[in-house]
Amino acid sequence: MYTFDLRSFALKVFGLLCLAGMPCSAALADQQEDAMPDSLFLLPVLEAEAIVVTGTAVRESPIELPYAVARIDRASLAEQGSPSMVDLFKNLSASSGVIGEANSWYNAQSGDIPETVANINLRGLGASRSLVLINGRRQTYVPGRLVGGRFVDVNAFPSISIERMDILKEGAGAVYGSDAIAGVANFITRGSFEGFELDVSYDYFDAAGDAQLGGIWGGKVGDSNLVISLEHKRRGNLRAEERDWALRPFPNYGWGWSWYGNPGAFIIPDGLQTDESILAGEPRFVDPGCEGLGGYQVGASTCRFRYQPWDSIIEKLQHTRGFAELNGSFGETDYHLEALYHDARVPEWETTPSFPPIAFYDGVQQVGADHPGRVAFVEQNPTYTNSAGVTLDLTGDQPWYFFGRLVGNAGPGRVQSRESRTRRLAGSLTGPLGESSLSYDLGISYSDTKGTVRQPAEYAYRKFLAFRGYGGPNCGVGVVPDPSAPSGLALGAIPSGVSPGTGNCSYFNPFSNGIQFSAQPDAPYTDSANPNYRADLAHGAGLIDWINEKVATTSEASLLSMEAILNGVIKEGVANYATGYQLRRVDVSAVPNAPGDLSQNPCRIPGDRSCAIQTGSFTFTSGIHPYEANQTTHAVFAELALKPNDWLDSQAALHFEDYGFANSLDPKISLRAQVNDFLALRGTLQTTFRTPSVDDLNTDVVIYTAYVGPTDAWKAIENRGVEDLEPEEALTYNLGVIFEHDTGFEMTVDYWNFDFNNPIGVLPDAALAAAYVDPATRAAVQDRIYCPGNRNDGSCAPGDMERIRINHINWPGLKTSGIDLHIGGRQVLGDGAIDLHLDGSYTLDYTIEALMHNGVELVAENEAVGFLNATNPLAPPLPPLRMNATVGYHWSDYSAIARGHYISSYENGDYWFDTGPSGEDWTQIDPFLTFDMNFQWRIPDSGVVATLSLFNLLDAAPPYVNQELAFDALTHDPKGRRIKLGVTYSFR
Template sequence: MNHRNMRTAMRVGMLPAGIAIALAPAFAFAQEGGEQQATTLDRIEVTGSRIKRADVETSQPIFTLSRAEIQKQGVTSVADVLQRISSNGAALNTTVNNGGDGSAGISLRNLGEGRTLVLVNGRRWTQGLGGSVDLNTIPAAMIERVEVLKDGASTIYGSDAIAGVVNIITRSNFEGAEAGAYLGQYSQGDGNREAYDFTIGTGNDRGNVMIGASYVKEEAVMAGDRQISAGGPPFFGGQSNTGIPGSFVVEGTDNVRYVIDPVTGLRTRFSGNVYGYNSAPDNYLLTPQERTSLFAQANYDITDNVRFKTEMLYNERISEQLLAAMPVTGMTLSADSYYNPTNPNGAYVDTPSFQPGGATDLIGVNRRFQESGGRSFNQNVKNWHFYGGLEGFFEIGDRSFDWDVGYRYDKSDENDLTYGLFNLANLEAAYGPSFDDNGVIRCGTPGDVIAGCVPVNPIGTTGSISPEAIAYTAFTAHDSSSVVSKSYYANVSGDIVDLPAGPLAFAAGYEHRTESGQFEPDAFIAAGLSTGNGSKPTAGAYKLDEYYLELAVPVLADMPGAKLLDFSLATRYSDFSNFGNTLNSKFGFRWKPIDDLMFRGNWSEGFRAPTINNLYAGNTDSYETYVDPCNGGGANPQAAARCANEGVPTGFQQPSSQTGEPFTWTSNPNLQPETSETRTLGFVYNPSWLEGFDISVDWYKIEIENAITRPEATFILDKCYSGTAAEQAVYCGLYSRDPSYPGSPYIITQLDMPLLNLASYEVEGYDVTLNYRLPETSFGKFSITWDTSYTSDWSVKATEDSLAEQRQGLYLQDDPYWRIKSNLYLDWSYGDFGATWGMRYKSGMDEDCVLYDEEDMTLAEAYCSDPYRVTADGAAPRNYVGAVTYHDVQVRYNTPWNATVSVGANNVFDKDPPVSYSSSYNNFDAQYDLPGAFYYVQYRQRF
């Protein structure tokens, strides 16, 4: 056996048993001339380092999930597995209907999906325009294990590795064939899921080829099919003031809103509790999707020291979100409309509501167009991935050095269709003058008919808007986007010189990467001609060159009090075409005073580069809630003086906190990267007196500066009217007033809300992981895995001068900050039988009591846990969102024909999610399991 192969074999033998078994198929040995020789060039690289090691325990905390552990959780997506881990916060998933897009991500430390780097086999994966990775693009069938690095790693991997790194390792050197099938359903009989996969591989002493396919179909659950999300007191569900029949305001009646009662025909004052529309049942609670994947991997030993490797993947996702029918608001029904209740020649002339000689027009007609069937958002996303590279080793003297070069290409194409939107021009025509032409209601006047137009009756009950009127006013939006990422790289690593405690090892490399993307909204949306918010096209690209150097420095070994002491150092230089360069470094240590105990720690710098959307996204309309600094003449003398200079009257009153005209979200091509500093300190204890037991405890602290954020409208205006001269120079050019605005002169009609490097974050906490593989008994083998994260501090500052806002233990709207997340898994096996019991815990949180009403405390007293809470700032009622523990169970059997049958249930005790009064939708947060136990069966056949 040559020098390098002996070293490779030794590394496999020195691994912990579980990982050595998992990696063993990657090494094939053949007898040749009586000498055992390795015919592959694989060596071990641990996530967080480019230096190939024999010891997988690095100075950085890593949590590993094996293929077997993933299968024991009974889910159909790797996203479902990763979102359960204790260090994950709130990330997009398929429970997010309003605001979701079918993708699913991971947000380590609750710092956002863009600050968690996702790798596949140590290389970047396809990102969206916003910088996040859709984990649904990675089929579970191709995964061997997942390594989660709970530390910053920008010095090794570059941008985005601030909160941590998820490295998904795929199966390699697979031989034989394997097929799997999965069927599942909620206890309520809905939310069906099915998944099928097939993998085949073959190889010889020089190479291996593996190909596979997978298909996953997940069906929807309607919000109306669960009590918590169906609507009703105290929430009044999705009770909307835009209901059926349509409500209206008659000119000259002090803005009193009326409806025509469908029973009496009388004009009646509108009441949301009586005439409002419960939109909740019309929404998806769990969104549906289908995923189809084809993947292939191959490697071939070109020579004894050069190997070719390649990966290819195609993934297609078809997904949908469904919202209640469009609420059409702010429309004016013409005085000459046939459906105007004051029209003496109209439809309502014979009803009690008709008032001859009354007002001759209607304003502010609000009607939910339920006849359209709802707003359906559909995505068809296709992803292509290719990697090709060479790897090998060379020798200089008696030293061996590993090298690899490669090229990566990723592309994502998305085509979206949105149904249930409306054409504003056609709506205005359909709300305009209309008349009865011998029983046919036509748009326009008898001498000037609008061809093709069908009038709308927005005052009537369900069915009053005809299918022809829907067909005339509705339109289907067509949007498209694409992202392309390309990179090529070169790495080299090896031992430089032998020191008394061991070899000084290094890794160095270069990478060139280009990112480009575009978004093309529907022409009607781009022109602001639809009932949805307007959005402009996006297009942009950037490129970068990066160089890194990593060192592993042994200091002491096999000495009293220092069985091991070594340091790791790394630095990375990144040069971006859009903002310039950045240098980030890292230092870590490992110290083993005795064989059973290892202390570890790290300090690292990190960064996150602005994304294509951050830099180049087209302007987007947004209706904002804000406070005008000129309301009442100005909050202070400085503000009052500026208001007067702008001509705003002293008695100016802001008509509404909600903008009547949309403000504009803008990108910013001058953004700089976010910067971070991460520190970790902990220990790993493997007592020799308790075989099979190990525990790790790690403290972490992450500080982020120059975080990219979008200031709120009120913040921008306050800085302009009451800020320093420097702040006024930044913010005062972002808005404009209209002195001639009808009914409200001098209101703010336009305000740009750009992205800026303003915020900062500080997150601190502890991770504890315990594993215990008990000695084998006559009752079988037992093992325990317990993984827990505790957040002691999670704070954010809107600007450098702002007060820190503490969030740990709080629930903000659709944004939970648990103090504790913990997962405990108990596993048993006996011969061909096995079972796993899992418990997933999320601690309770406090939320603002949004049911608080100072004049009527009925709802607050009935539903809020602390309705009379008072702080130094005054009344601050709160509600407690309870802790929850989910129980999962799986039993399995290995058959004599080389198959495994598994039957299980997630949330087996049908635990409901904790009610949240401030959650935007469904009355619970999307990070919790749906109500109902989920039962499944899966079958896996090996050939």
């Protein structure tokens, strides 16, 4: 557990300042502002995360608003090397849990999140709790149904069209609504741009890279200003085998090496025993080709399979983005119109050669005595002594059970495509009401998104046929339901003249004697052939293609938002107010293709509806039920900005929201007191609430897979929404100190605190599995744990769990707090000016209250800060400390900027991943420190700015994490050293 150490924190701040070049003696130079040459004021200002004021509906407010906001403008982005949204928000000190590099375990539903998206997750409270705006108005969520809630894809916005981003780093529900419970990110576009600008860049890193081309034009159309921007970006594929830290030998325990491989193991029943609960303990042996083909043999139990070579650290991606806006006026009324379009594609999404079946003892993968591969193996090995020293007689007639997957080390991987598109139309009218002091703001926005994700799947009934020699599209033998069989299947009528393994009927061969070469890097049989290979025993690629299917889901989401705001003045320069109404409607839907439609194909035989377990036709992948849902919100709000004297600024807000099934009235009060010329104090206090989303209330089952520790495998997780969930509520407050000196030095320190009641999450499947392992708590959870044969009576061993049933719940509570620090200034130095900035955030605590279930403590009160939180449904990875230090020097037509990024160490936290093969301690995830350099040349009289960026100068590898891709994709950058060249041409 992490506790706040003030001395340690202060030393880290001091040390990183020195590292960045901040003078660590008494002060900066003694030069005064009036001594600075006027030309230096024209040099770019390095904004970093500078504190500005925003976050109100009051226009022309008389007060300096007391909100902590990070402003990141185009100049700042250019001086950072114009980072991608993923890189930008991973480095933002107030953000944790950012997707966009590798989405392998985000919300345990990688299948619903294409790798083209990116999010912002303020304070690590969940991306669905951070409101994202474009020009102050809402944007639709991603189309996929997610356990942790949907979020806005910030990768949909053309970077060339963005003027700045304002990040409100505190709860803003009383101003913006319940979806701003953690904060707000407002993207402001270049509405006043005139002229033409072309931007081209290439970002190279070893084995991959990013290329981007963008253009923007702005000009007068009558009395209006029209701005149009277009952008295209391509990202290369970075495979795991391209990084030596990612592709590792078997690490003793952990992800990336499946318990189930091919080659695999074979279970030899004693007699004709077929009861699933007994088969797990029957004698077995591992295929002797295991290690030659790249597997790792675990005694007599299994041949582990490393599936990392078929995973990508970064997928091949394509983005096409466009944005247009028209701004003008008629009379005293100003109007604004905007449109956005984004097309995103993952053209070659690759995954493992096959998935392991959820159930291994149901008889689908049964190998008969007449199977050619078995016959050949027994001819060479009539008896076989396994690694446990047990000698097995292999000459019997009883069926064997294959303990493995369809395809493993032989490859190849399976390739699918994914695509999505996003659209947006928005407009507003603003102006005065007659001769009064009142003004109005009428706005409407509509945005929608549509995406298709595809997953490979393997038909259970086709596997059943292929293991018995009746595989292939033209064999002519089918299956029929058999409720008495563990598999639920039986062979159908066999036409006259049809025999297994002859003519159009083929056997699937699970033995290594049918595999000639391994596709596993550096395996003994990768470059030299398997000496036991026999061509006559190999099944063809066509048989595997026939067993495989493509499950596709097309999902849609849309958001309609309309609002009317009235602004007024009570006393000029003293008191202004705003009041308004807002209507929001969210619509979501999903339609699977026929193979993945559980309403059409709920059972193992397509079209059958008679089975008791309705999880679809496949042995690992599942489909979905089609659904449509919507949610409408009405909101009424009011704000008062009051400046009673020269030293006090205050703001009060009330926000009422009605969802039909729930409503809430939430206040907020904010104060800023100017103590003297260089010291000010600020603070905010508010309540807010957040209702269950359309997905939280959707009772249709969603089946996905998650790693279940006691089984050492990915297993099926059934999740449903719950209609009687309570809204979550929060009390939040911020306290800040602001130091400003007329020499240009500034410093802010803010303490923030969130206290949630009834936060919405899910029952944690990892905790249910752990409770099932413990005999003292098994009875409390056994109704949610499904054993072989669809039994949920607690009768199977923990390692034989096949399915876990969860649902959405209200957790008891969550509390988090921390400290934000900003230090910055600009001074004359020689013939130029130097900028120095340091920004950091230290999370003091993230305490999740104990969760009870059926009278037992399912999850004890725990501290999430300082942990990876891989199995925690309420928290992403939460390193306690994040810091960014910047020093920039600007002279003449040049700028040189150095940056350092620091992410502190944190702990793995999951007991089964803590020890390496030689006893290494993997409890701790190391700190991550990187350095960047950026050089800008503003070529005189040309309109050209050239930028050379060197990222991660020391080529630091991301800290090792014992999971699939060997790093924390939600926190660390895996790309290594990068060189980026960007050229911008402007004509105005």
